[in-house]
Amino acid sequence: MYQAPRGTADLLPEEQKYRRYIESKAVALARSYGYGRIDSPVFEDAGLFVRSVGEGTDIVEKEMYTFEDRGGDLVTLRPEGTAPVCRAYLEHGMHNLPQPVRMYYFCPVFRYERPQAGRFRQHHQFGVEVLGDANPAVDAEVIELAWRLMHSLGLTDIELFINSIGDGESRPQYIEELKSYYTQRLAALCQDCRSRLERNPLRLLDCKVENCRGIGETAPRSVDHLDPESLDHWEKLQSYLSAMDIPYQVDHRLVRGLDYYSRTVFEIQPLDAGAQSTICGGGRYDGLIEQLGGRPTPGIGFGSGLERLTLNLKRSGVEVPDEPSPSYLVANVGDDARLHALELASRIRRAGAGAILSSGSRALRGQMRQANALGIPYVLILGDDEISRGEVVIRDMATSTQETASLTDFLRSLESNGQ
Numbered sequence: 001m002y003q004a005p006r007g008t009a010d011l012l013p014e015e016q017k018y019r020r021y022i023e024s025k026a027v028a029l030a031r032s033y034g035y036g037r038i039d040s041p042v043f044e045d046a047g048l049f050v051r052s053v054g055e056g057t058d059i060v061e062k063e064m065y066t067f068e069d070r071g072g073d074l075v076t077l078r079p080e081g082t083a084p085v086c087r088a089y090l091e092h093g094m095h096n097l098p099q100p101v102r103m104y105y106f107c108p109v110f111r112y113e114r115p116q117a118g119r120f121r122q123h124h125q126f127g128v129e130v131l132g133d134a135n136p137a138v139d140a141e142v143i144e145l146a147w148r149l150m151h152s153l154g155l156t157d158i159e160l161f162i163n164s165i166g167d168g169e170s171r172p173q174y175i176e177e178l179k180s181y182y183t184q185r186l187a188a189l190c191q192d193c194r195s196r197l198e199r200n201p202l203r204l205l206d207c208k209v210e211n212c213r214g215i216g217e218t219a220p221r222s223v224d225h226l227d228p229e230s231l232d233h234w235e236k237l238q239s240y241l242s243a244m245d246i247p248y249q250v251d252h253r254l255v256r257g258l259d260y261y262s263r264t265v266f267e268i269q270p271l272d273a274g275a276q277s278t279i280c281g282g283g284r285y286d287g288l289i290e291q292l293g294g295r296p297t298p299g300i301g302f303g304s305g306l307e308r309l310t311l312n313l314k315r316s317g318v319e320v321p322d323e324p325s326p327s328y329l330v331a332n333v334g335d336d337a338r339l340h341a342l343e344l345a346s347r348i349r350r351a352g353a354g355a356i357l358s359s360g361s362r363a364l365r366g367q368m369r370q371a372n373a374l375g376i377p378y379v380l381i382l383g384d385d386e387i388s389r390g391e392v393v394i395r396d397m398a399t400s401t402q403e404t405a406s407l408t409d410f411l412r413s414l415e416s417n418g419q
Helices: 013-032 046-053 058-063 081-092 136-153 171-183 189-201 203-204 210-217 228-245 305-316 337-350 364-374 384-389 407-416
Strands: 043-046 066-068 074-076 101-110 121-132 160-164 262-270 280-284 299-305 330-331 354-358 378-383 391-396 401-406
Touching: 013 081, 013 101, 013 121, 013 305, 043 046, 043 081, 046 058, 046 074, 046 081, 066 121, 081 101, 081 121, 081 299, 121 136, 121 305, 136 160, 136 228, 136 262, 136 280, 136 299, 171 189, 171 203, 203 210, 228 262, 299 305, 330 337, 330 364, 337 354, 337 364, 337 378, 337 384, 337 407, 364 378, 378 384, 384 391, 391 407, 401 407
Parallel strands: 330 354, 330 378
Antiparallel strands: 043 074, 066 074, 101 121, 121 299, 160 262, 262 280, 280 299, 378 391, 391 401
């Protein structure tokens, strides 16, 4: 039998309530902050991600789904959400809009990596991006949005980690000191980190191998090498978060995995879960629009994986509302009942309520069991006698009581109640 490809998963009907719950909370919160929705293509020109994410990153070197299409163009399935939004910002002249431009999105993301809890080769993200304002107050607002989203979902046992990795002015000197530190410990590094030492030294701090993480604990700190402007930005961000009563910890090893980040980076993690269980992460990327051919435009955003959020909702025992189900099951008994039951179910739906048609091949008792199995609160019973009298039997499945009503009156009450 065919199975879903490794690293992918079917989102079955019983799991949909978690996805809808997260989406509804995220949309309501994003709109309250003035964000508008954007949807970008699932695939883009491969060069967009090589140029933005960075040639030396694991994403570009190991994880991207890149292929030549039938027209000979090299395209990539979206491995992250920020670069496509920045491309759209440039392509559609959004710099002419009042700045900053605030956008949110839901999108599938594709990365060829080892499947792990809450992270698949195709997973889904909620993300926000703010383009056109470099003020650290915007950083604080974006972090607050992420923090409030987690709490609105019911995830309260969480920690916020922040860091500043500086900008193009301050980072070169820091990189040199970092390379010197790690060069002296080369023999203790994993194979990937030995490769990163020359190609992407900042990523050394992000290694998840236990020995490398230990070396990173005493590595030079980026915040000690900030230029005056970046230092001012960093100090203001911390003061804003404190003023907003958002608890945070400074993690000097936090760099994130994409080359375009500058200054502020942050992650939200469940308590005692470790970096591989990050449920939200993002940061500032003031040079990205310029890298893509636009004029200098500051930006900041975050992404949060829906599968990982769902996993944490279940672990935390958060009660998630069930998806709305039909209120009525139309049972039918007798030769002519099937046709009339089909008509009644259709009229109920047109009145704004939910209804399903039971199988007429089942005995009435079997149709009642079907209603119970589906959690449907009311069964409408149509038999030959009810049809001839223009009536319907309404059975309350919770109380096992029933009453007979005029079919016309029943439908009129549905319409008048707006159900």
